[in-house]
Amino acid sequence: MTTDDYIPVQGQSVTCKDVMHHICESLGEDLNSERCAAIKSHLDKCDGCQNYFKTVEITIEYYRKYNFELPPDVHERLMSFLRLEE
Amino acid sequence: MDEIKLIELAKAGDRKALTELVIQHEQTIYNFSYKLCRDRQKAENIMQESFFSMVKSLHQFDGNSKLSTWLYRIVANHCLMLAKKEKHRYFASIDDDESLFDEKYIADWKRLPDKVTENNELKNILDNAIQKLSPEYRMIFLLRDVEGLSTEETAKVTELSVPAVKSRLHRARAFLRKEITEAFK
Numbered sequence: 001m002t003t004d005d006y007i008p009v010q011g012q013s014v015t016c017k018d019v020m021h022h023i024c025e026s027l028g029e030d031l032n033s034e035r036c037a038a039i040k041s042h043l044d045k046c047d048g049c050q051n052y053f054k055t056v057e058i059t060i061e062y063y064r065k066y067n068f069e070l071p072p073d074v075h076e077r078l079m080s081f082l083r084l085e086e
Numbered sequence: 087m088d089e090i091k092l093i094e095l096a097k098a099g100d101r102k103a104l105t106e107l108v109i110q111h112e113q114t115i116y117n118f119s120y121k122l123c124r125d126r127q128k129a130e131n132i133m134q135e136s137f138f139s140m141v142k143s144l145h146q147f148d149g150n151s152k153l154s155t156w157l158y159r160i161v162a163n164h165c166l167m168l169a170k171k172e173k174h175r176y177f178a179s180i181d182d183d184e185s186l187f188d189e190k191y192i193a194d195w196k197r198l199p200d201k202v203t204e205n206n207e208l209k210n211i212l213d214n215a216i217q218k219l220s221p222e223y224r225m226i227f228l229l230r231d232v233e234g235l236s237t238e239e240t241a242k243v244t245e246l247s248v249p250a251v252k253s254r255l256h257r258a259r260a261f262l263r264k265e266i267t268e269a270f271k
Contacts, residue, residue: 024256055195059263060231065201066212068120070113074130078112081134082141084105 014042019049023056089153097145104144108137111157114233118158121228122165122221124213132168136160151242155235159243162225169221178218178261186260195267215265219258226251227258 022039043049079086087103089110095103115136120129139160147156180186199205216224222244229240230251241251 020260021256024259025252051195055267056259056263058195059259059266062208062212062266063121063216063228063232063262066121066209068117068129070116074116074133075112077130078108078134078137079105082108082137084101084108086105086109 014038016042016046016049016052019043019046020052023049023053090149093144093147093149093153097147104141107153108140111154112137114154115157115161118228118233119161119165121216121232122161122224123168124217128168132161132164135164139164151239155239155243158229158233158235162229162243165225166221178220180219180223180257180261186257186264195270211266211269215262215269218265219261223254223258223261226254227262230255231259 019039019042022036023043043053087106089107092103092107092110096107112133116129116133119132119136120126123129123132136157140157147153199208216227219227225244226240226246229235229243230237235243237248237251237255240246240255241248244251246254
């Protein structure tokens with residue numbers, strides 16, 4: 001499937017490009033609109049878009065899991081900078 | 087002791103309560119600062135300046151939002167001020183970049199690693215990708231997707247409209263995904 005392919009769903013035409021835009025916009029958002037229903041239906045049938053959806057989720061997950069621990073010396077300098085005592 | 091009580095006490099000059107508030111939030115703020123600037127020294131400076139601002143203006147905190155949301159806003163302001171001083175840095179222009187959504191970026195990610203924490207190559211790719219985003223986009227992606235703020239909270243922290251946050255967020259997501267895809271080609 002190419003980004004120019006159209007799949008008519010519930011009277012709406014949706015391209016892969018539309019789906020990609022919308023997925024990115026609506027991850028974590030309410031997906032109950034008619035437009036979203038059409039997009040979900042497209043997603044069920046399009047491997048490319050399913051893959052895209054998964055990889056956007058993986059991208060977010062990568063950044064969520066990549067964390068930085070506060071080193072003890074940085075904590076101590078913060079306390080000293082703020083003139084606070086534990 | 088709950089946070090509201092600690093804030094009340096800290097506003098009244100209780101140094102122990104203030105210390106406790108700082109300790110409760112320092113890991114989150116350091117982590118967020120580090121993720122924003124990807125540099126240990128800058129992260130430490132931003133964190134120190136942010137907590138200093140918090141201590142100075144805690145009396146202005148009205149309790150209408152969570153203290154953490156208020157702190158994110160302080161960090162965001164410090165980060166943007168720092169970015170203005172670094173004008174020479176180049177950031178990817180993604181405002182009108184429709185190529186972010188091109189079919190060529192529909193790639194197979196099956197061979198990508200699962201775990202970030204043990205993979206330095208992936209960490210480098212993630213660092214490089216996010217540093218190409220301008221601070222305005224980076225901040226929205228981190229607040230909304232990584233720190234888990236709602237779209238409305240993100241809009242409040244960044245002083246943008248909800249549609250503007252959504253627009254920047256979806257471009258930031260697409261850009262980062264594209265960069266990771268290209269790096270693993």
